[in-house]
Amino acid sequence: MLETRTYCPNCHASELFAIQFKYGFCRLYTLHAGDAVSWGNGAYGMHVDGSHDVDGIGRSCPTCKTDYLEFSIRFDGDTVIGVR
Ligand SMILES: [Zn+2]
Numbered sequence: 001m002l003e004t005r006t007y008c009p010n011c012h013a014s015e016l017f018a019i020q021f022k023y024g025f026c027r028l029y030t031l032h033a034g035d036a037v038s039w040g041n042g043a044y045g046m047h048v049d050g051s052h053d054v055d056g057i058g059r060s061c062p063t064c065k066t067d068y069l070e071f072s073i074r075f076d077g078d079t080v081i082g083v084r
Contacts, residue, residue, distance in 0.1 A: 001018055001019065001021075002056065002083070003031070003032055004017060004032065004033055006083040008066070008069065010064050011064035011066070013061065015061055015062050017069070017071070018059045019059075023037055023054045023075065024039055025040050025044075033081065036079045037080075051074065051075070052075055054072070057070060
């Protein structure tokens, strides 16, 4: 799970979002921009070199209360760069 401040895709409020994604071993960890996912038993997918995007689903927006918000998380290899 990634925790980051970004804009709600629905109401465009700037909020702190917890975003679930499936890349590497991430279920038990809260990551922030600059952190890297690890690989091991239970990891999702395969390591990808270079810049790539991973789909993520955000918890409800504190402002508009919309659930299942869709985010695109930018990675450089295993490192989280940010949310687009
Ligand atoms: Zn919102």
